[in-house]
Amino acid sequence: xxxxxxxxxxxxxxxxxxxxxxxxxxxxxxxxxxxxxxxxxxxxxxxxxxxxxxxxxxxxxxxxxxxxxxxxxxxxxxxxxxxxxxxxxxxxxxxxxxxxxxxxxxxxxxxxxxxxxxxxxxxxxxxxxxxxxxxx
Amino acid sequence: xxxxxxxxxxxxxxxxxxxxxxxxxxxxxxxxxxxxxxxxxxxxxxxxxxxxxxxxxxxxxxxxxxxxxxxxxxxxxxxxxxxxxxxxxxxxxxxxxxxxxxxxxxxxxxxxxxxxxxxxxxxxxxxxxxxxxxxx
DNA sequence: AGTTAATTCTACTAAATTAGTATAGTTTTA
DNA sequence: TAAAACTATACTAATTTAGTAGAATTAACT
Numbered sequence: 055x056x057x058x059x060x061x062x063x064x065x066x067x068x069x070x071x072x073x074x075x076x077x078x079x080x081x082x083x084x085x086x087x088x089x090x091x092x093x094x095x096x097x098x099x100x101x102x103x104x105x106x107x108x109x110x111x112x113x114x115x116x117x118x119x120x121x122x123x124x125x126x127x128x129x130x131x132x133x134x135x136x137x138x139x140x141x142x143x144x145x146x147x148x149x150x151x152x153x154x155x156x157x158x159x160x161x162x163x164x165x166x167x168x169x170x171x172x173x174x175x176x177x178x179x180x181x182x183x184x185x186x187x188x189x190x
Numbered sequence: 191x192x193x194x195x196x197x198x199x200x201x202x203x204x205x206x207x208x209x210x211x212x213x214x215x216x217x218x219x220x221x222x223x224x225x226x227x228x229x230x231x232x233x234x235x236x237x238x239x240x241x242x243x244x245x246x247x248x249x250x251x252x253x254x255x256x257x258x259x260x261x262x263x264x265x266x267x268x269x270x271x272x273x274x275x276x277x278x279x280x281x282x283x284x285x286x287x288x289x290x291x292x293x294x295x296x297x298x299x300x301x302x303x304x305x306x307x308x309x310x311x312x313x314x315x316x317x318x319x320x321x322x323x324x325x326x
Numbered sequence: 327a328g329t330t331a332a333t334t335c336t337a338c339t340a341a342a343t344t345a346g347t348a349t350a351g352t353t354t355t356a
Numbered sequence: 357t358a359a360a361a362c363t364a365t366a367c368t369a370a371t372t373t374a375g376t377a378g379a380a381t382t383a384a385c386t
Contacts (some may be wrong), residue, residue, distance in 0.1 A: 056278045057372065059303050061290075070298040080333070089292040099191040101333070113382025114332045129304060142192045147368055154197075156225040164324040165197050168265060171319075175311045183307075188300040193345065216360070227347065236362070249355025250359045 214253030
């Protein structure tokens with residue numbers, strides 16, 4: 055299951071993408087509209103900013119705004135920042151690979167085999183969807 | 191990411207499936223071979239027994255054994271018992287559906303849209319794989 | 327120019343949940 | 357009687373979610 059962080063992050067990005075213009079939107083506005091705890095959302099937006107998805111403007115009239123076109127924002131990248139590995143097992147992950155210490159032989163591990171197949175398909179879907187694809 | 195419960199459960203089922211005969215195998219044997227805490231594995235096997243995947247025989251010479259043919263054990267069902275919902279959001283789940291309390295309108299929720307697509311594909315894979323498919 | 331209000335940013339804390347492990351026994355059966 | 361599954365519970369650690377307090381920045385107003 056996705057963490058709320060990821061769900062909220064996706065909803066916030068969607069909210070920004072659906073805006074006509076790309077002027078800064080305040081955290082409070084997004085939080086209210088999407089029913090998200092304002093402080094929790096604050097940390098999520100900050101993460102998305104530090105990861106290069108959002109820009110921020112401080113002070114009066116400030117807020118967050120998309121830094122790229124929605125069609126150029128890959129949901130796979132968003133997922134990796136917010137949720138972490140796409141694979142369901144560390145040993146089936148490209149970007150976050152780790153060997154299982156309980157596993158003698160990866161080649162014959164049935165769990166790995168199955169989860170690799172799941173991973174490949176999930177990745178394909180997340181990579182083929184941009185923010186624009188899911189927002190509109 | 192999968193919980194260890196699920197990973198260990200799949201590995202234990204695989205271990206049993208790879209056995210030539212279907213005689214009871216003791217927890218300790220599986221635990222040792224797969225490097226799993228014996229007590230943790232105990233609770234997992236118990237769950238799999240109570241869910242109709244395994245039979246158990248008590249006392250000397252006892253142990254756990256598969257109650258069905260590996261080819262008749264759906265990994266989707268195994269996954270649901272061990273890990274829970276296949277969907278990444280409760281609102282995108284068939285078997286464990288729950289409305290999000292933060293969501294005004296499911297129809298326009300981008301997160302739901304995306305996660306439903308992921309779910310459909312993951313489900314297809316898990317349903318098309320039996321224990322026999324991944325063990326051999 | 328200086329003050330004020332609105333806003334992001336930073337750091338710390340805390341509550342709640344979940345995962346994983348450990349302990350101590352009871353029951354069943356060869 | 358010994359070997360095994362079964363039951364119950366309690367503990368620890370990690371993670372997630374959220375809250376608190378204040379610093380830094382900026383725009384607008386006087």
